[in-house]
Amino acid sequence: MATACPGCMIQLMDGARRFGLDVEVVHLGQLMAAGTAGAESAAHRHCPAAVGHNHRQAA
Numbered sequence: 806m807a808t809a810c811p812g813c814m815i816q817l818m819d820g821a822r823r824f825g826l827d828v829e830v831v832h833l834g835q836l837m838a839a840g841t842a843g844a845e846s847a848a849h850r851h852c853p854a855a856v857g858h859n860h861r862q863a864a
Contacts, residue, residue, distance in 0.1 A: 809833040 806821075806828050808814050817830045831839075 806830050807833050807836040 806817055808817060808830070809832065811832070814830055814832055820826075821828045821830060
């Protein structure tokens with residue numbers, strides 16, 4: 806499941822955990838970055854909410 810809202814992401818993760826759902830909740834920027842197969846996408850570079858990723862400014 807993907808969302809662009811960090812607050813919604815937290816709520817969705819909590820709900821999935823509470824109800825024992827086997828779903829992965831990711832930020833939309835993470836999903837787009839994964840779809841580029843290793844290439845760094847513009848969405849990834851500009852996504853301040855993507856947790857655990859390198860946030861470089863675009864040149």
